[in-house]
Amino acid sequence: MFAMAAPCRERGGKGKPNMAEPKATDPFSRDRDIVTASRPVARPLAVIILAAGQGTRMKSSLHKVLHPVAGRAMLLHLLASVAALEPERQVVVVGAGREQVEAAVASTGAVIAVQDQQLGTGHAVAQAHDALAGFAGDVLILYGDVPLVSGATMRAMLDRLNRGDDPRAVVLGFRPDDAAAYGRIIADGQGIIEKMVEFKDASEAERAVTLCNSGLMAVRSTDLFVLLDQIGNDNAAGEYYLPDIIMLPGAPSAVIETDAWEVAGVNSRVELAGVEAMWQARRRVEAMREGATLVAPETVFFAHDTILGRDVVVEPNVVFGPGVRVADGVVIHAFSHLEGASIESGAAVGPYARLRPGAQIGVNAKVGNFVEIKKAVLGEGAKVNHLSYIGDASVGAGANIGAGTITCNYDGFFKYKTEIGAGAFVGSNSALVAPVTIGDGAIVAAGSVVTRNVEADALCLVRPAQEAKPGWAKRFRARMMAKKAAK
Incomplete structure (x- = not known):
């Protein structure tokens, strides 16, 4: 027929x-x-x-x-x-x-x-x-x-x-x-x-x-x-x-x-949005019934496969894309976006954090405000607290990544990996140009551009020596004011 x-x-x-x-x-x-x-x-x-x-x-x-x-x-x-x-x-x-x-x-x-x-x-x-x-x-x-x-x-x-x-x-x-x-x-x-x-x-x-x-x-x-x-x-x-x-x-x-x-x-x-709203509303109820706390449920959005453990706290305006698994006792702070990521127990994410596919956040690790993690592993207790991009990288247990640190993983053609050892400390505004390894316990001084491997427990300092010229600023201002007055 x-x-x-x-x-x-x-x-x-x-x-x-x-x-x-x-x-x-x-x-x-x-x-x-x-x-x-x-x-x-x-x-x-x-x-x-x-x-x-x-x-x-x-x-x-x-x-x-x-x-x-x-x-x-x-x-x-x-x-x-x-x-x-x-x-x-x-x-x-x-x-x-x-x-x-x-x-x-x-x-x-x-x-x-x-x-x-x-x-x-x-x-x-x-x-x-x-x-x-x-x-x-x-x-x-x-x-x-x-x-x-x-x-x-x-x-x-x-x-x-x-x-x-x-x-x-x-x-x-x-x-x-x-x-x-x-x-x-x-x-x-x-x-x-x-x-x-x-x-x-x-x-x-x-x-x-x-x-x-x-x-x-x-x-x-x-x-x-x-x-x-x-x-x-x-x-x-x-x-x-x-x-x-x-x-x-x-x-x-x-x-x-x-x-x-x-x-x-x-x-x-319009009907698609209505069905989405129904699905989300019911999933939020399910999440809370299963032991998660949603501080402002109506502002949290789940994907079809989001997995939340018990005693997870999700603050307002959090979006879960596909492929996210969150273990027990995790806190997801406000305005964070997660996709293709796993977060182990006791970790904290955000506020304003972005976890992209391949992000693996270890037990008790911290991902802070305005931090982006992509295809990277943070070991137990590691911290990336402020304004950083960590991509194609591994960060060892207990390492601390300072504000504004960037793993430079892409040369316009290929991606390269950065390895940061356990207990390492990377100072603020550092650029780690991959491929590069920072050894266990090493310290990278603030403002460094690291292009070569750093051995364990070493200090890496990559910046020009500071120089002061007494009176230079005063003389400069006077010269420029005179030029301006002559016009």
Whole structure:
């Protein structure tokens, strides 16, 4: 028969953020996902992710599903949640921007199916037919621009599909604060769907129902493509709508519910910012529940993979980029930016510090204000307290790096390493021109430009002798004032 990210009108639109503190059973909880991920799914699983929409409202040359939330593309968020279920097959249905999506999923095991014409979500799902040839099991249908749905919720859909009463499909419903123009699900007390109806076609009584359709669905592979062959496109848009398979004659379908935030979707930069805000708000709550102190939570921003230990203190206006691991008892002072860095217990960072990829901060080490660390190791108790750049370097335990010190690691073509030994002292405003080694216990005098290795326990002094000329300044001023008066 006949893929695309479904338009709002046929998949129920976008859920409004629910910014309340998560419930104990919240699917966002890592602990819950870990527990459910340890239990294998009952039957083989395939996942179809629809990502063929044009994304015109994003006004971007980047494919819509590749826009990041918490430092990771929306599509990759979804695939990471899917991975916990150990699917046998993963299919991403794309249209425009295929090359971008294909490159993004290259390492995930997902395969690409192409929807050349945008003829609705039913048509979109049908494009996965060849990729699922010979597959017998359950199929989850997800949307690449709905990135927050958790592995626990996906598993709950599959569990309901296989509970024993053999529903044709399981639809994921939600109850937004404002149901607005979302498609409605009319169900009985057991969650059996009696009717699914678009808002524009709903009666007043049906519009009063608060249960809405997210568009996410679980269905058996043996049923899916047979059902798709039975739906038509007799509607205003002339499209084949996936939800239409629910109301075909035969076995009933079931609905399970999740919170509105989990099925919030993205069609514009405004909605992207809303989803980011929801993700961040919930991650902050999780961090504090797990033993971190956030002095001003609303000003702290996490990446998808940020790891914080217990008794970590994060002061206001701190940004964590991807790849940051923080051990117990660390203090991150205000206005610091961290990415690709590891920080060991008892260390302190900032304020106004920048840790770039490859920064490794040792136990009880100090990185102070306006210090930048890149691809460098600070040993236990080492200190870089003020206005310094330490790049492509190793700093030994207990070393002290004075204010304004620079490791000159780049000659315009290649990078070179600076090695500073344990207990060394580098005076303020020193330039260490790599490759260079400062031995254990050595002292580099302030203002030195070091171009050769310094042996252990030596004093390195690289600056001209100080000379004073008595009266010179007074005579200079008089001469210049006379010149100025003559003009």
